[in-house]
Amino acid sequence: MAGAARGRVLHTTREPDGIRAARKPRVDGLRNRERLIEVAKQAFAESGPHVSLDEIARRAGVGIGTLYRHFPTRDAIVEAVYRREVAQLAAAATRLLGTMAPAAALHEWMRLFVDYIATKKVMASALGAIVDCGSALYAASGAQIGEAMTLLVDRAVAAGEIRADVDPIDLLRALVGFTLGNSSAGWQASALRLIEILMDGLRAQA
DSSP: OHHHHHHSOOOOSOOOHHHHHHHHHHHHHHHHHHHHHHHHHHHHHHHOTTOOHHHHHHHHTSOHHHHHHHOSSHHHHHHHHHHHHHHHHHHHHHHHHTTSOHHHHHHHHHHHHHHHHHHHHHTHHHHHHHOOTTSHHHHHHHHHHHHHHHHHHHHHHHTTSBOTTOOHHHHHHHHHHTTTTOOSTTHHHHHHHHHHHHHHHHBOOO
């Protein structure tokens, strides 16, 4: 019996040290990646899209090697910031609808759209260097934003809170016109005022 016991492989629920050690860096790695993207967005806003990668790493509290493991080129981190901005704006539609009446959610989402455009304008030159308006990246981002706007408009129409003849794509074109299409000083304040006027025109008449 003793020999048989020695020949058996004993199974336990304890993971080998190597597996546990391998898992922690993955969690840390995701945290570092998110931190780098957030810091890069702030750095672009404050210093422009050509802020040094060394500066981004310093602000994030990581070594430059860590930054390069996640983003081997400047273009990679620029694209990551842009993708996250689009994803957050698109996801905000469902989040807002979960806590607000549909028309209020649409109103707040349009205000968030102004913030999104502000980030995009800061990064415009860097984005233009890696993608063009016909690229798959822009097509995918446009689709996500269009779907979010459609969801918000459809819910507000169904609730009887805005006019039934509102076309979500027309509304999105209007937003683009007085945000992305406005290059004057103080464009953000102007855009927010126009959103108030636009909402007044959208509301269903009693």
